Amino acid sequence: MKVFKFGGASVKDAEGVKNVAGIIKTHIEEPLLVVVSAMGKTTDALEKLLELSLGHTSYTEKINELYEYHLQVVKGLFEDIHHEVHFFLAQRFQSLTRALQKARRLPYNQVYDEVVAHGELISSGILQAYLAKLEVSCRWIDARDYISTNNLHREAQVNWPLTGSKVNRELIPVLEEAVIITQGFIGRSSDGHTTTLGREGSDFSAAIFASCLNAASVTIWKDVPGVLNADPRLIEDTVLYSELNYYDAAEMTYFGASVIHPKTIKPLANQQIPLLVRSFTQPDKPGTRIFEEGAYQPVPAIIFKKNQTLITFHIRDYSFITERNLSSIFFMLDMMHIKINVMQNSATSVSICVDGNTSKNDALINNLSSEYEIRYNTGLTLITIKNYNDTTIAEMSSEKELLLEQRTRHTYQIVVR
Structure with missing residues (x-):
């Protein structure tokens, strides 16, 4: 089986969701688990909502803007205004409102995790509903039911034995029948609270699921052609690495290369699971393959x-x-x-x-x-x-x-x- 991860840029609008669905449809010949991030800059918007709530400032306008943004995505995907996805969206925003209302009564890091988790929960629900519309056999699951962590909010540590047990026991049978759509970035502590794995932690979530399921590979779909030797927004004439070994990739992430989350490499390297970084705008291109025997790259x-x-x-x-x-x-x-x-x-x-x-x-x-x-x-x-x-x-x-x-x-x- 394989694991795919799609970041926020890939699902930032209706056309993006359609493109992601198209990529998924071409890979359903074998078991597939898909991890999806919040849409566009939703996490930033959720952080702003929390800031307003804690500052005793009205957040009504901002939450309405965020709801309208997601509603426009939904309208671009579903012609039926009575489709159940509209009810799903309204429910999630009601949950978000309740979390913001109690923000000042809880420790900051705890309420932060509860608020920002809504981004991934919403995006994954919309994607699953659209795939179902396309008659793709798929199942939405809540990652918090499977990724067990400690209670260190915003930088939670994974309880690997418990996570692995739940994933293997419950998800392998589901994968035999349907594509699984789930969330990146989030987990749940032993005391039942939502936790997050660190900002931009959806790559790590994909690695967690892949490690527990002993996946054949993980593919991170990005808005760049693969792992480049520099940020193309800052450096001209960047070079695409066709392959890297785990060690070089891990070092690059440690130093701050944003194309892969720093925690992603270790669980994959431990089980020799290849990591592919490919472009969702050019899905036919091979991108970069990161694996044990990846060649040394002399390009700085x-x-x-x-x-x-x-x-x-x-x-x-x-x-x-x-x-x-x-x-x-x-x-x-x-x-x-x-x-x-x-x-x-x-x-x-x-x-x-x-x-x-x-x-x-x-x-x-x-x-x-x-x-x-x-x-x-x-x-x-x-x-x-x-x-x-x-x-x-x-x-x-x-x-x-x-x-x-x-x-x-x-x-x-x-x-x-």
């Missing part, structure tokens, strides 16, 4: 990670940085779930580059300010060049203010303003 990969913060911790008494200092900093980073993107230390200081999460970074600085003199810069960009050469380094560092520079055997990184 250039990865931009924006909205970075560079924090430097200086020893106050002019002594040297020791393992105890590193331990205290790392302990606080772990407690606050802050990931280091690049790190460098001198005799008397440690510098880390992290994502620009203001609240987390402010808390980190406040907690360590009594022990260290701390300086920081915000609004920076981390540029990583994997398999670098002198020409690429010169091009990427030209006319930029370098705040940090680091070079290893195969990787060159700079933090720039």
Whole structure:
């Protein structure tokens, strides 16, 4: 069996849904599970609704706009205004309204997960209804009934034994009869609350289902032809990798390549499940194949990670940085779930580059300010060049203010303003 994942750009309008349905129809000769993201920029809109609710500001206009957006997609797919999908859509927005109404009574991360999950629940329901209209045998399932997690909201960790047991016991018989349509990004904790797997986590959801089902492959359908050596919006004359090995792909995602979610590779590599990245606008093209024997790619990969913060911790008494200092900093980073993107230390200081999460970074600085003199810069960009050469380094560092520079055997990184 195979697993497909379609992102928000692929289902952003009625024509997109029709195109996705066409791709699915050409692959129903064998068991297929489809993971779908929220439509277009719906997750962003849901985050805004939550912000308005928590700020005691009316969100009526914004929720109506979001409902109208989905309604127009539905109208473009179903001529019958009495089709049951209209009732489904109204029900989901009633559920969303209830979640927003109780937002101020619950912990922020918990209510965040409950609110934003509606995007995937709505998009998957619309896609399943349209496939059924086309007489494709398909079944909608709630991913939360199968992906079991802990209660770490917004970055939930998967309970693999329980998830695998439920998926194998209940979904294999369904796949023998129908295409499964489900959601990315979401799960459920042991105490019954909705959780999410991290922003843009639908790729990871596809990998979870594939790993549990021992799928033949996972295909991520994107708006690019495959894995490119750089973001085509930032770099001209990008190169398409026809294949990559798991290690190189994992490194690229770690450094910030957005084409694949960072957590996706590990569960697939563990079971030798190939990952294909293909274009939903050119479904006949092969794209990129990521697998164990993928060839080494000498073309430099250039990865931009924006909205970075560079924090430097200086020893106050002019002594040297020791393992105890590193331990205290790392302990606080772990407690606050802050990931280091690049790190460098001198005799008397440690510098880390992290994502620009203001609240987390402010808390980190406040907690360590009594022990260290701390300086920081915000609004920076981390540029990583994997398999670098002198020409690429010169091009990427030209006319930029370098705040940090680091070079290893195969990787060159700079933090720039």
